Amino acid sequence: MARIAAILLLAVVVMTGCSNVEKREEVNREAAVPISQPQVLADDLQIPWSIAMVEDVIYLSERPGTIVKIEDGKTERQRVELEKPLATAAEAGLLGFLLSPDFLQTNEAFAYYTYSDQAGQFNRIVVLQFENNVWQEKRLLLDKIPSGQYHHGGRLKIGPDGKLYATTGDAAANPEIAQDLGSLGGKILRMNLDGSIPHDNPYPDSFVYSYGHRNPQGLAWTSDGELYESEHGPSANDEINQIYAGKNYGWPIIKGKEKRSGMETPLFTSGANHTWAPSGMAYANGKLYVAALRGSAVLEYNVQTGKQREIITGLGRNRDVYITDHHLYFISNNTDGRGNPQTKDDKLYRIPLTAQ
Numbered sequence: 057m058a059r060i061a062a063i064l065l066l067a068v069v070v071m072t073g074c075s076n077v078e079k080r081e082e083v084n085r086e087a088a089v090p091i092s093q094p095q096v097l098a099d100d101l102q103i104p105w106s107i108a109m110v111e112d113v114i115y116l117s118e119r120p121g122t123i124v125k126i127e128d129g130k131t132e133r134q135r136v137e138l139e140k141p142l143a144t145a146a147e148a149g150l151l152g153f154l155l156s157p158d159f160l161q162t163n164e165a166f167a168y169y170t171y172s173d174q175a176g177q178f179n180r181i182v183v184l185q186f187e188n189n190v191w192q193e194k195r196l197l198l199d200k201i202p203s204g205q206y207h208h209g210g211r212l213k214i215g216p217d218g219k220l221y222a223t224t225g226d227a228a229a230n231p232e233i234a235q236d237l238g239s240l241g242g243k244i245l246r247m248n249l250d251g252s253i254p255h256d257n258p259y260p261d262s263f264v265y266s267y268g269h270r271n272p273q274g275l276a277w278t279s280d281g282e283l284y285e286s287e288h289g290p291s292a293n294d295e296i297n298q299i300y301a302g303k304n305y306g307w308p309i310i311k312g313k314e315k316r317s318g319m320e321t322p323l324f325t326s327g328a329n330h331t332w333a334p335s336g337m338a339y340a341n342g343k344l345y346v347a348a349l350r351g352s353a354v355l356e357y358n359v360q361t362g363k364q365r366e367i368i369t370g371l372g373r374n375r376d377v378y379i380t381d382h383h384l385y386f387i388s389n390n391t392d393g394r395g396n397p398q399t400k401d402d403k404l405y406r407i408p409l410t411a412q
Contacts, residue, residue, distance in 0.1 A: 094368065094405035097385075098124065098131045101402040104387045105210070106153040106336070107378035110160065116387065116404065117167070119149030123191055126404065136184065136191040140171035143203065146393070148177075151210030152222065156183075156249075163187060164194070168210045168222060170203050177203045179210070181222055181251075197251030198263065202241035204228040207271040207288075211336065216281050219254055220247050221265065223272035223285070231308035234268050242269045242307060244285065244299060258302030268305035268319065274337030275299075276344060278359065284323070286334035286346050294332040295322035296344065296357060324357055324364065336376030338384070340409060347374035347386055349394075354386055371405070372396060384409050 103119040114126040121142050123134045142149050152168035159165065163186040170179050179201035184191045197220075201209075207225030215221055226234045226242035234242025237259060246265040248254055253263055266285075274286035283299040293312035297305055297320065306319040312328055315321050326332045333349035344357040345367075354368035354377060368374070368386065375389035383406050390397040 094371070094386075094407050096403050097129075097406055098126050098404040099400040099402070101387065101391070101404065103149070103392045104389065104402050104404070105149075105151050105375055106212075107376045107385055107387060107404070108153055108155045108165070109378060109380070109385075110155050114385070114404070115153065115155065115165075117150050117153035119151065119392070121150045121169075123153065134186070134189070134191060136167075137193065138169060138171070139182075139193045139196070140169075140173055140180065143170040143172040143177050145170065145172075145177065145203070145205055147206040147208055148203070151179075151208065152181075152212035154212040154214065154220075157214065157218075165191070166197070166212050166220060167193075168212050170208050170210075179203050179208055179224065181212070181220075181247075195251070197247065198222075198240075198245070200240070202227040202230065202233060202239060204230065209269075209272055211273055211275055213275040213277075214249075215246075215283065216277055218249070220249055221245065221275055221283075222247075223269070223275060225271040226269070226307065231270070234270065234307045235304070235309065237262065237264055237267060240264075243267050244269065244272060244275070265301055266299050266303050266305060268303075268307050268309075270307040273335045274346060276337040276339040278339050278342075284337065284339070284344055284359075286337045287322075288333055289326070292326050292328050292331045294326040294334055296324035296334065296337075296346070298323050323359075324362075326351075335374065335389075336378075338377045338379040340379045340384075345377050345379065345384060347377045347389075349373045349375065349389060354384075368405075368407070371403075372398060372401070379409060382409055383407065 104116045106117040108115040116124040125132045148170035150169045154166045156164040165184045181198040183195040185194045204227035207228040209224035211223040222245045233239040244266045245263040271288040285297045287295040332351035335347045337346045346355045353366040356367050357364045372390040373395040378385040388402045390401045
């Protein structure tokens, strides 16, 4: 297993007030903290995308259309039967996977996947149920989310308000849809767990919670209920945003640190000369932890101080992170056609959270 590289010190953007005041750029430095060697919990994974957990059992979605269950050190790959054929476009397939809050009673989970049929290529959000040793699509919650050659979004999370949130991409060739409130693309969507529109969404009869996103990939809430999002930018300019209901995050009109009235600029950005390609995200103890693809790291952002660092390097591309009381879990993503697979990639790793 690859050794962990030294922790790097990076330049960051620091917020000097609420999201509507100007932000300034400065260099924040943190002393290196020893990080323990990651423990490999599963290997030979096939383009894993999402981590879900109930009690001590871990579930991973794989883009080709399978779910991996990891329990008591044993790995089982489970079949998924979907109503629509999975798309084979770049970044497409079985993406977001989230266990229902009553999973132990219902065996149900939420899933986000890209499909192709005679009408074209789209994304949809569904309910899966595990029965007879197979995950079967049981209910459709939302369909015809725009899709394209890439930029499918795909993250699913349940917020502290009990609502289901989903990230959607701009479908690559159609960035203007991110500004169109009539389109489901380039958005963060919010719905009730039965797929209906919450009465307190910011736009009447609309799933749209925020808009102006390029390819949002991660969602995480702080302990006091603040929502953050990770997003792929164009030609670097990757973003970590604090999300507010009804706000416009600017794509494709502004990018990076650019500002315009009525549009939000990022809390953190990689800048025009550096790429993170941030993906899944989790929160613990005042810090955001983000899996980075092209950044080939797990990144840590201190929301209060603005300091940032790489806590894991040397393992290639990383797709998702998951945090429990005592551990941080993350999955590599080197078998997606854009990485350089190491022996028995891809893998699920774990490190003690106390080492952070």
